[in-house]
Amino acid sequence: MRISTCQNCGQLLHFENSVCMRCGSSLGLIPETLELTALTNEDGAWRAMADNRLWRYCDNWALGACNWLVPADGETLYCPSCSLNRTIPDISNPAHAEQWRDIEVAKRRLVYALKRFGLPIPSRAEGAPNGLAFDFLADSDPSAPVLTGHDEGLITLNIAEADSAEREKRRVELGEPYRTLLGHMRHEIGHFYWDLLVRDGGRIDASRAVFGDESLDYQQALQTHYQNGAPDNWQESFISSYATMHPWEDFAETWTHYLHIVDTLDTAESFGVAIEPDVSDDPDTVVEVKFDPYRTRNFDKLIDAWLPLSVALNSLNRSMGQPDLYPFALTPPVIEKLRFIHQLIRGGKLAG
Known part of the structure; x- marks a missing residue:
C-alpha cells in the first residue's frame, strides 16, 4: 500500500489517518484516485488540497469508522467501501462498535487493493445479481x-474475529500460523x-488444471478435512493446510497470498x-523494489522480489521476539498457482 504525505506540511501519513499529527489538518481519501489528501473546511464541505475539488466525508466518518470521501455535490452518503455493507452489528454496544471499526479498516484496505488492480466490484446495493x-x-x-x-456475493464475518484475544484463541485451536x-x-x-472470473468468466477448465475439480462434494470434503486433517507432505503443493480441503479453498487461499504479496511489495516500493x-x-538474496506490484505483468518479478x-x-520479526511475519513456504x-491468480487478475481487469 502506498504511503502519503500531508499536502499542508509534508508529514508522512498512513492509510487510516484522518488527522495529520503534525499540523492538525483533516484528512480524507479520494476513492477515484486512492489518494489521501489534506482538507480545508469550506461552506460546510471540504476542499481537497490534492485536487482542489469539494468533498464530504462518508456518513460513517461521524461514527469514527471511515476516512473516505464522497463528492460534495452528489447524493451519495457512503463511500465505495461502506456502501457494500448490508448489515452491521448493534453499535450501541461499545464492544461491537469497536470491533466494527476495526473490521471497516480491513475492508477499506481490501477495496483499495481491488481498485488498484482495476477489478470490477459489482455491488448488491446497486442491483447487481449476486x-x-x-x-x-x-x-x-x-x-x-x-x-x-x-x-453468492454475500460475505459474512463474525465480528468476534476483531477481538484479538478471541482471534488468537481460534488461530491456536485450528493450528493456523496466521489469522487476521x-x-x-x-x-x-x-x-x-x-x-466472477472463473465460473462466470469461462475459465473453469483452466482452474481445474491448476487447483483440481471443484465439483467434488464440498460438505464431504469439509467433514473429511476436520476429521483427518491435511494429507502427509501437503506443504509440497499447498500454501496452507486449509487449502488442501477442497479446490475452492485452495483457490481462495492462493488468492489471499497473492494479495498479501502484492500489497506488501507495494508498501516496500x-x-x-x-x-x-x-x-x-x-x-x-538481493532486491530493490522499483516497480508497481499492482501494475506489473511480469509475475516472476513479483516472486523474485518477494522471496528475499x-x-x-521474518528476520526482523525474530529480532523483536515475534513469530515470522510470513510463515509460509512458496x-x-x-508458485504456479500464484501465477494462475496473477494471470486471472490481469485478465479480469476493467479496460484501462
Whole structure:
C-alpha cells in the first residue's frame, strides 16, 4: 500500500489517518484516485488540497469508522467501501462498535487493493445479481455461532474475529500460523472472484488444471478435512493446510497470498526498501523494489522480489521476539498457482 504525505506540511501519513499529527489538518481519501489528501473546511464541505475539488466525508466518518470521501455535490452518503455493507452489528454496544471499526479498516484496505488492480466490484446495493455485500454479525446464540463465509456475493464475518484475544484463541485451536481480519477479507473475496472470473468468466477448465475439480462434494470434503486433517507432505503443493480441503479453498487461499504479496511489495516500493545482505554474494538474496506490484505483468518479478523481502521481514520479526511475519513456504507448485491468480487478475481487469 502506498504511503502519503500531508499536502499542508509534508508529514508522512498512513492509510487510516484522518488527522495529520503534525499540523492538525483533516484528512480524507479520494476513492477515484486512492489518494489521501489534506482538507480545508469550506461552506460546510471540504476542499481537497490534492485536487482542489469539494468533498464530504462518508456518513460513517461521524461514527469514527471511515476516512473516505464522497463528492460534495452528489447524493451519495457512503463511500465505495461502506456502501457494500448490508448489515452491521448493534453499535450501541461499545464492544461491537469497536470491533466494527476495526473490521471497516480491513475492508477499506481490501477495496483499495481491488481498485488498484482495476477489478470490477459489482455491488448488491446497486442491483447487481449476486453482487458483493457484507454482513458483519455478532453471536447471539452460543450453540449456533455466526460462521464466516461467502455465499453468492454475500460475505459474512463474525465480528468476534476483531477481538484479538478471541482471534488468537481460534488461530491456536485450528493450528493456523496466521489469522487476521485482513486475511479473512482477502480469503472470502477470493471465493467471490472465483465465481466472477472463473465460473462466470469461462475459465473453469483452466482452474481445474491448476487447483483440481471443484465439483467434488464440498460438505464431504469439509467433514473429511476436520476429521483427518491435511494429507502427509501437503506443504509440497499447498500454501496452507486449509487449502488442501477442497479446490475452492485452495483457490481462495492462493488468492489471499497473492494479495498479501502484492500489497506488501507495494508498501516496500513506497518506502524505497532495498535488501542487500552484507554476508552473501548470492544475487537471489538481493532486491530493490522499483516497480508497481499492482501494475506489473511480469509475475516472476513479483516472486523474485518477494522471496528475499520475506526472509528479511521474518528476520526482523525474530529480532523483536515475534513469530515470522510470513510463515509460509512458496514451493514450485504453489508458485504456479500464484501465477494462475496473477494471470486471472490481469485478465479480469476493467479496460484501462
